[in-house]
Amino acid sequence: MLIVNIAQLVGLHGAEVHKVAAAAMKELPLLENAYLRIEGERIVDLGRMQDLPGTGGDEVVDATGCVVMPAFCDPHTHLVYAGSREKEYRDKVMGLSYEEIARRGGGILNSARRLHETSEEELYEQSLPRIEEILSFGTGAVEIKSGYGLSTEDELKMLRVIRRLRESTPLTIRATFLGAHAFPAEYRNDPDAYVDLIIQEMIPLVAGEGLADFIDVFCDRGFFTPEQTDRILMAGVKHGLRPKIHANELDYSGGVQVGVKYDALSVDHLEFTGDEEIALLKESDTMPTLLPGASFFLGLDDPPARKMIDAGLPVALATDFNPGSSPAGDMQLMMSLGMIRLRMLPEEAINAATLNAAYAMGVEEEMGSITPGKKANLIITRPVPGYEYLPYAYGSDHAGKVIINGKIIKDKC
Ligand code: NIG
Ligand code: FE
Numbered sequence: 001m002l003i004v005n006i007a008q009l010v011g012l013h014g015a016e017v018h019k020v021a022a023a024a025m026k027e028l029p030l031l032e033n034a035y036l037r038i039e040g041e042r043i044v045d046l047g048r049m050q051d052l053p054g055t056g057g058d059e060v061v062d063a064t065g066c067v068v069m070p071a072f073c074d075p076h077t078h079l080v081y082a083g084s085r086e087k088e089y090r091d092k093v094m095g096l097s098y099e100e101i102a103r104r105g106g107g108i109l110n111s112a113r114r115l116h117e118t119s120e121e122e123l124y125e126q127s128l129p130r131i132e133e134i135l136s137f138g139t140g141a142v143e144i145k146s147g148y149g150l151s152t153e154d155e156l157k158m159l160r161v162i163r164r165l166r167e168s169t170p171l172t173i174r175a176t177f178l179g180a181h182a183f184p185a186e187y188r189n190d191p192d193a194y195v196d197l198i199i200q201e202m203i204p205l206v207a208g209e210g211l212a213d214f215i216d217v218f219c220d221r222g223f224f225t226p227e228q229t230d231r232i233l234m235a236g237v238k239h240g241l242r243p244k245i246h247a248n249e250l251d252y253s254g255g256v257q258v259g260v261k262y263d264a265l266s267v268d269h270l271e272f273t274g275d276e277e278i279a280l281l282k283e284s285d286t287m288p289t290l291l292p293g294a295s296f297f298l299g300l301d302d303p304p305a306r307k308m309i310d311a312g313l314p315v316a317l318a319t320d321f322n323p324g325s326s327p328a329g330d331m332q333l334m335m336s337l338g339m340i341r342l343r344m345l346p347e348e349a350i351n352a353a354t355l356n357a358a359y360a361m362g363v364e365e366e367m368g369s370i371t372p373g374k375k376a377n378l379i380i381t382r383p384v385p386g387y388e389y390l391p392y393a394y395g396s397d398h399a400g401k402v403i404i405n406g407k408i409i410k411d412k413c
Contacts, residue, residue, distance in 0.1 A: 001038040001406065002058035003068060003380065009034035009046060010387050011070040011354055013369040019287065019359040020351050021314035028347040028387070036068060038376040041406040045372060065383035066400065066413070067390065070369050071140030072331035072353050072379075075360035076244075076268050076289055076318035078145050078178075079134075080127045080161050081111050082118035085323045098298050098325065099222050099250070108182040111148045111323055115158070124161045130321065131169050134329040136410050138399040140377035142171055143244070143318075143361045145216055147178030152202050155179050159211035170404045172375075174361050176244055177203070177212035180224050180232050195228045199235040207239035213362070214265065215241035219255035226254035233262040242362070248272040249294070260284045266316065266360040270303045271295055278311045287360040289316040290352075292337035293326035305342035316356035317349065331357075336394030346388040376406040382413045 012029040013020070020027070035052045037045040088106045092098070101107050115123065134142060144162045149155035159175055166173040179198045187194035206212050215236030219229040233243045243262045247255025249269035256277040259267040268289040270277070281288055288308060295302045305315055317338050321329035331353050338349035358368025366375050380401040384390065390398050400413025 001061060002055055003036045003038075003061045003063050004052070005049060006034045006036060006063040006068045007065050008032055008067045008387055009036060009370060010067060011350065011370045012046070013355055013371060015371050015373060017355070017369070018364045019314045019356050022309060022312040025309055025314065025348040025351050026345055028350055030387070036370065038403070038406045041376055043370060043372050043374055043376045046370065061380070061401070063380050067381040067384055067387045068370070069350065069379050069381070069387065070354040070367070071377035071402065071404065072138050073141040073357035073361055073363060073368055074134065074139050074319050074321070074329070074331055075143045075266060075316055075357045076291060076320055077142055077329065078147060078320070078322035079130045079142070079329060080123060080144055080146075080158050080165070081148050081323050082114040082123055082126060083111070083323070084327065085110060088324070102182070102222070105185070107324055108148065109185060112150045112154070112182070112184070115148045116151075116154055120157050120161060123157065124164055127161060127165060128169075130329060131165055131171060134321070134331075135169070135171060135402060135404065136399065137330045137332055137397065138379040138402050139329070139331050140172065140375075140404050141174075141358065141361060141363050141367050143174045143176055143214070145176040145178040146212070147181030147216070150179065150182060150184045152197070152205065155202055156205065156209070156211065159206060163211060170407070170409060172363060172367065174213045174363070175211060176214040176216045177206045177236070177241060178216040178218070180217040180229070182218065182223060192228070195231060198232055203235050203239050203241070207241060212241055214244040216243070216245050218246040219258060220246065220249050220253045221251040226258045229255065229258045230261070233258065237262055244268070244360075248277065249300070256280060260286055265362060268318065269294065271300050273304055273308065278308060278313060282312055287316050287356060288313055289318050289360045290338075290342065291318055291320035291326065292334055292341050293328050294320045296337055296341060297326050302341050305338070305344055309344070309348060314356050315352050316360040317352040318357060318360070332390065332398060333394060335391040339391045340394065346391050349391045350387065376403055378403050380413070
């Protein structure tokens with residue numbers, strides 16, 4: 001396939017660039033009036049139109065007036081869930097906090113109850129349209145967590161659904177075991193017994209069946225303590241699961257410290273991030289991943305993205321797609337929230353949603369930039385004035401064509 005007359009071909013990072021931090025986040029390498037050649041499922045060549053070699057035999061796609069950019073990676077979602085929780089959102093509007101709703105048996109435990117009552121087949125059927133929706137918004141790779149099971153049987157059920165989605169859709173999917181998402185009601189008086197169950201029973205089974213790539217813990221006020229998180233991550237690492245954790249959404253939880261200690265691939269949320277957390281992250285390979293949909297939807301203070309980038313950190317963006325704190329899987333919207341609420345520049349928002357997001361889920365060698373040799377996962381936008389228009393004009397679907405593994409899977413322009 002040959003894409004011609006591309007107004008702006010953006011995200012042309014070299015293969016050696018695995019993530020961008022600090023001032024480099026403002027750099028979005030691009031070519032104007034460009035072509036891009038795809039063979040099979042890979043990008044093989046790109047350049048300026050005036051240098052285009054012969055086009056014989058190619059399927060030619062005209063991208064006059066369009067931006068071509070890398071497909072998004074979404075490195076933090078909970079998109080396998082049963083039912084939805086819009087009734088709780090009414091309670092929130094009436095003044096209850098996220099934690100108060102959780103204490104009343106709402107929140108994660110409500111989703112766990114529904115998931116328990118839902119068959120594996122039905123859970124797959126409910127999750128598949130969410131995958132189709134995010135593909136059409138231009139997401140080419142997604143991380144999906146368990147964590148609405150909270151029993152061995154139901155956590156395995158969730159992870160098997162994730163595996164089936166991986167086998168049956170063109171998306172690149174990474175799975176994360178999040179047994180430590182909340183304490184089931186029956187463990188309320190003995191939370192450490194649930195930590196023992198995770199360590200002694202769940203992790204060996206999950207790792208034994210090869211059902212997860214990563215391990216996660218919701219390390220925050222009212223949820224798992226840093227000490228409990230430490231034990232769980234140590235067990236996960238022993239079983240070959242790299243940490244990727246929830247930290248500092250509700251308070252300075254100590255989550256960043258324990259995440260960095262175990263060389264987490266990412267620490268996510270980070271609404272509460274101070275100088276100490278920034279200094280630790282700067283010395284690490286851990287990607288700070290921000291979820292502006294969650295702070296927007298819950299009405300929380302946003303993470304200090306501007307301060308983090310200016311202090312020298314990289315950041316990635318993700319949707320957190322879940323029924324409780326961010327029922328949205330649209331990475332285009334996250335880029336806009338990145339600009340509107342986190343004060344990120346358009347170049348930073350695009351880099352955070354593509355290359356740095358790929359890094360945050362361990363797929364940066366294959367995805368996240370327009371680079372010969374990488375997978376041909378890309379978005380051809382509808383005609384737009386330029387890439388800066390994409391995060392600016394929020395609420396519109398700018399993805400005209402979406403190409404995944406070299407195949408056009410959406411064609412709406
Ligand atoms: O990332 N913070 C913890 N977990 C999810 C919310 C899960 C839920 O409310 O169902 C999150 O925001
Ligand atoms: Fe989350």
